[in-house]
Amino acid sequence: MDKYSTEELTLWFKKQLAAELNVPSENVDLNATISSFGLDSLSNLTLVFSIEEYTNLSIDPTVFEEFNTFEEVIEWIQNQKK
């Protein structure tokens, strides 16, 4: 599995969420609560699938329920890679 830096993952998450929400990526705050993004279950699953493809990790689709923010998700992904 490739190793990604926090910066790379941050940029990638911002780009993905910006596309999901139709907003500029600079407006995406990864420290906001995940629930505040208002993603429905299909969007959540689509994002998890994209993360799997990008990181080569096998991820439980319910992963976002375990975390408050996407920054925490990024931290979790990095720990999976160690």
Next chain:
Amino acid sequence: MDSESKKIVKWNPYSEGYFENPYKHLAECKKSSPVQIGLKNYYILFNHSDVRNVIKNPDFLTSDFSEFFKEKEPYIFKESNACPYLSKSTSKWLMYLDGEDHLKARELVEKGLSVFNYDELTNQAIDEILVELKALKVNNEIDLVDVAAKLPVIITNKMLGLSNHFDFYESKTLAHSLAYSQDLFLPRQVYLKINSDMELMFEFLSEKYESLLINPDESFFSIIIKLNNEFNYNFSKSELISVIMVLFLGSIETSKDTLSMIFLELLRDKSLLKTIQNNTQIENNILVEEFLRYSSPLQYTVRVSTLDYTIGDITIPANSKLLLCLASANRDEEVFDDAQNIVPNRKYNPHFAFGGGLHSCVGAKLARIELRAFIPKIASFLSRCDISIENAPVWQKTIMMRGLKSLNVVVKK
């Protein structure tokens, strides 16, 4: 009660080892809390009695699958050039229809199916398969999922009039893709792939429909086109295509999964093969029911409450989605003695392998005929097979329908 015994095992189909064996986790969920609120706010029922009460209660409706796609298609197809086929392909899938709409579609299907001789179709297909198996060389490694799929593919394509259009692997792949569309927790990327399979099939059936209007034949498709006009059912072309698609997937995918899981159990315990070979046909029919209970592919079905509904001290509000865990109900120790094991001569066997109530499987009769005829006839071949050590069985990563992706075996002398 200490804190350990109060701990609830929450339903999670992504828990470790679930796809290989869901029953351990389901038994823990049932024991810990037989009515749970789970992912996507589904109420999940694990007890046989609760499942039975809901599945037979007309106050519970099915979920509108086609409507779900209609709502989600703008999202699924944003930034995509693909045409949406998800909603229209699923518009008349019987298991997601209610009321008059359901009765009308089911009546049309039952009338159309009534002209076919299931025994003859099944025996012809079995003979064809046994000839192929006889020609196999010793020490060949083959995938028994393909053998399992062959029976329903031959029968279904012959009945629907598709034999000359989709070859075996195309049929198997398409049926799986259509069935997979119903699974829980699929992302947009997967729906786009399923959509392209639906497009392929829909467009082919659309051309076929036009040619059958001019040159009718003996196929089920041709028969329902005729019945639709004669009895004024008023189904559109697109709706009739949807009916064909649901029968195609239901007939192929469920029989393939059931048979391949039965093959696995027979290879795990070869004494069952001897039992089958020594049994009378009636005894084998009883054993087939037991296999249906034990190895049913249909693991869950969805219902929507129209009224508040109370189970024990839990009130499920109207308009809630319920996930009825048929897999757990089929192994409920309060109903089935020695529920976690295959009991070949089990007498009382109220399983839910074909669902239940108004929506019980329209293909149950054909499925039973296939299993009752094929299993005794293939027993001798299976006794010459060993599960491959190098290529162990692989399970599909699906929740609603359980099945094997591959079951490689080595054929001995």
